[in-house]
Each structure stands twice: as C-alpha cells, then as structure tokens.
Amino acid sequence: MRVVQKYGGSSLATPARILNVAERIARAYREHGPLVVVLSAMGDTTDELLALAREVSPRPHPDALDLLLSTGEVVSIALMEMALRDRGVPAVALMGWQAGIRTTPSFGRALIESVESARLERHLSGGKVVLVAGFQGVTAEEEITTLGRGGSDTTAVALAAALRAERCEIYTDVDGVYTSDPRVVPKARKLAHVTYDEMLELAHLGAVVLHPRAVELAKRYGVPLYVATSLDDREGTWIGGEAQDMEGGRVVTGVAVDESVARVTLRGVRPPEGALKRLFGLLAEAEINVDIIITSVAGPDGLDVAFSLEAGDLERAIELLAARRSSLAYDRLDAEGGLAKVSVVGAGMASRPGVAAGVFRTLADAGIDVKMVSTSEIKISVVVEREQACRAARLLHTAFGLDDEAAEAEGTPSPQGGRREA
Ligand code: ADP
Ligand code: ASP
Ligand code: MG
Numbered sequence: 001m002r003v004v005q006k007y008g009g010s011s012l013a014t015p016a017r018i019l020n021v022a023e024r025i026a027r028a029y030r031e032h033g034p035l036v037v038v039l040s041a042m043g044d045t046t047d048e049l050l051a052l053a054r055e056v057s058p059r060p061h062p063d064a065l066d067l068l069l070s071t072g073e074v075v076s077i078a079l080m081e082m083a084l085r086d087r088g089v090p091a092v093a094l095m096g097w098q099a100g101i102r103t104t105p106s107f108g109r110a111l112i113e114s115v116e117s118a119r120l121e122r123h124l125s126g127g128k129v130v131l132v133a134g135f136q137g138v139t140a141e142e143e144i145t146t147l148g149r150g151g152s153d154t155t156a157v158a159l160a161a162a163l164r165a166e167r168c169e170i171y172t173d174v175d176g177v178y179t180s181d182p183r184v185v186p187k188a189r190k191l192a193h194v195t196y197d198e199m200l201e202l203a204h205l206g207a208v209v210l211h212p213r214a215v216e217l218a219k220r221y222g223v224p225l226y227v228a229t230s231l232d233d234r235e236g237t238w239i240g241g242e243a244q245d246m247e248g249g250r251v252v253t254g255v256a257v258d259e260s261v262a263r264v265t266l267r268g269v270r271p272p273e274g275a276l277k278r279l280f281g282l283l284a285e286a287e288i289n290v291d292i293i294i295t296s297v298a299g300p301d302g303l304d305v306a307f308s309l310e311a312g313d314l315e316r317a318i319e320l321l322a323a324r325r326s327s328l329a330y331d332r333l334d335a336e337g338g339l340a341k342v343s344v345v346g347a348g349m350a351s352r353p354g355v356a357a358g359v360f361r362t363l364a365d366a367g368i369d370v371k372m373v374s375t376s377e378i379k380i381s382v383v384v385e386r387e388q389a390c391r392a393a394r395l396l397h398t399a400f401g402l403d404d405e406a407a408e409a410e411g412t413p414s415p416q417g418g419r420r421e422a
Helices: 015-032 045-056 062-086 118-125 152-162 196-204 212-221 275-285 311-323 347-351 355-365 386-399 405-410
Strands: 003-007 036-039 091-094 101-103 112-115 129-133 136-138 144-146 167-172 225-229 237-239 254-269 290-295 303-310 332-345 372-376 379-385
Touching: 003 015, 003 152, 015 062, 036 062, 036 152, 045 062, 062 091, 062 129, 062 136, 062 144, 091 118, 101 152, 112 152, 118 129, 129 152, 152 167, 152 212, 196 212, 196 254, 196 332, 212 225, 254 275, 254 311, 254 386, 275 290, 275 303, 275 311, 290 372, 303 311, 311 332, 332 386, 355 379, 355 386, 379 386
Parallel strands: 003 036, 003 167, 036 129, 091 129, 101 136, 167 225
Antiparallel strands: 101 112, 136 144, 225 237, 254 303, 254 332, 290 303, 332 379, 372 379
16 A cells, blocks of 8 residues: 655644654554655745845845755755654655656746656665655756745645555644634634545635645546644545535535735726737736736726736736836726635535625625625635635635534634634
C-alpha cells in the first residue's frame, strides 16, 4: 500500500513540532513500510523570506526570489531526515529537482509538467522514507521554481498521482475540512466527506486549507485526499468521489471567504464594440487574473465595465490601464481595494432554487451592501466590504443551517485554537 503524507508549516513551526511529526512518520513507517512525505517550510518562514527579499530589493527578480523561497522547505526536509535517522528510520531528503518535479518556467506560480519518479521508486524499493521539499520544482533550463503560496499540497498530490498512491494525507493545524474557516465562523462544523467539486469550489473561493491545484490534480487522477491534524489522532475529512446522499442531501456544504479582493471600474469605454476584447486581452497579456466581470448596456456614453481581481494585482492593473488610457478610450477609472468575496457552496444547489434569494435576503436584512455577484451551478459569490466579510459569512452560515449548535453551547475553543472570533 502506497501513501503520500504532507505536513504543513504550522505542523513544523518549532523543533518540538518537528519531533512530533517525526514520531508520526516513524509510526506510519512501522505500520505501512516505506512512504513519501512532503514537507512545507517551518511556520512563517516563507513570509519571512519574502520580507527579507523586499528589504534588499523593492521588486526582487522572480527567479532569484524563487531560489530564495525554496530554501524554507529544504530546511524542513534536512531537519526531518536527522530526526528520523535518530529514531532508527531510514530516510532520505530530496529537493524538488531531485524528486524529478519538472515545472513550467513561470516563477512564483509554476505548473508541474511532469514527475520523473524513478529516483523516488528506487528509494521506496530500498525501504526508505522519502522526504520531499514541497512547493518547488525545476525547469527544463534547470532553474528552481516555486508553485505559488500553499503549493506544497500540490506537490504532495502530484507525487501521489505519479506513484499511483492509494491516498494522499494532508496534515495541518485544523482537524479536517469545516463548513467554513473555523477562525472566521466559530460555529463551523467538521465535514466527514466532501466531493472533489465542492472542495474545488471552496478552495478556489478562499478556503486555504487545501491548495486549489492540489484538489484539481486529485480529481483528475482520482487520488483520494484525507485532511486531518498532525497534533492528535482525531478523524479528519475525506475528499473524493461523488455526493453520498440521495436527493434529500445537503444543499449548501460550506461558506468560503477570500479577504483580498479589489474592484476596478472603467466608465465610458468607447467604442463599445471590441471594448471587452481590448481590455481583457491587455490584462491577460499582463497575466492579471480577473474574476467577476460586470458590463452595462452600451449607450451613447460608451460602456461601463467593472471587474474584480486579487487585491495584490490592483496596483499593477491601475498602472497598466492608466498607461493605455488613449488606446482603451475610457472616461474614468475607479479603483477600490479593501473588499472581500464571500461564497456559499454546495453541489445540491444546482437543482434547488432560492439559494440566491436566501443570500440576498440575509445580507440585506443585516444591512450589508453587495457590490458584485457571480454564480455557478454550485456556488453563489458576493463581493462586500472587507470589514463586513466575516459577519456576512457567519450570518450566511446560520441562515443555511450549517451552525454546529453544540459548539455554541460549549463555547469552547478547539484544541488547535481554531475557534477564534475574527
Ligand atoms: P498548512 O500550513 O498546514 O498548509 P494552512 O494555513 O495553509 O495550513 O491551512 C489551514 C488553515 O485553513 C486553518 O488553520 C484554517 O484557518 C483555514 N481554513 C480556511 N477554510 C477552512 C475550512 N473550510 N476548513 C478548515 N480550515 C479552513
Ligand atoms: N511554504 C509555502 C508557503 O508558505 C508553501 C506551503 O506552505 O504550502 O506558501
Ligand atoms: Mg497550506
């Protein structure tokens, strides 16, 4: 039986936690034999390395930045190899390139193109625990890349797929996938099972517990995912397959919050013909991801276009659009940061009318202004002021019957400190 495990930064934040994880890996090794373990950087290391880079260079070169960021994970695998060998467990630590992880050359958000697993297979056959640095790979030109924040989950699933592992276990600081981030919604409930599609939506919409690309890969290769805590042995959450309930099952599975959203509005774009092609072509060329798009009906004053984007891209988008003002021919550009997207997700929504109405009623009754809306078969997202996002999430969580009343009655924080009022 082949298993890939992954331990996140919070599970490795201190030497004591590293030793705790070493004990867990040793136990898994004794129970199941050789396995692959993907590790993240310790605690906030990646943030610290980023801050360090910014102190040296206002706009660090992306390839040099990736080389720097990749070091965090290397520290973890080296320390873990020591700890495991001290425990009599044969272990070998591999950086991404040594583990055969080949990526595209898009520094900072590289995509995994292939995994050459021969070396991994050799070490597994040799009876070893193979520790692999998460979040990193190498290009065809042998430059080190990183996969984007939270990308160690994706490393783990890619390895599980390449090795045809029976499952991929993701160990983190929360004991499973909840109906909402327990840090934001104290009454969030742990889910025993989530489908790939539901998890994909939740992850894309801001539930950082899993990297969206990890869920995508798991779905594509049919790798069952298991999310649990590294701090104790409580049962976690399984992700995979189809919804298990018959038609009476849940309509809404969860509520996700993404707190880094911005909006740009261009007023009076002329001529309206081809305006969208020009505008979004330009943004795509600059690799600026656009999320929700709203356009007005074109009138004599041209077309109004609003779109939301990641807050981190706002400055670049404004610069770009201001520089192209004459070719885009618009009257005014309004930019707004400090927004958030709150999303209600559920596979059962497709066949159940009234969810959107419920969302708007709940928010209107609470005096929360909805700035943008987008829907798909299994989600409804609204953009609101960031200060109101957590309250909106809690209200929607209650309105759709997701609250864990026991949590309310006990009012006790979870052992991981997960239940913190935002
Ligand atoms: P790691 O360092 O292990 O990768 P992350 O910080 O990336 O951990 O992910 C774990 C965090 O995800 C939790 O502490 C929790 O606050 C957050 N989170 C967001 N949405 C959810 C959710 N729906 N269920 C569980 N945790 C969630
Ligand atoms: N260390 C990286 C990050 O902080 C990757 C990860 O933890 O998954 O984003
Ligand atoms: Mg993570």
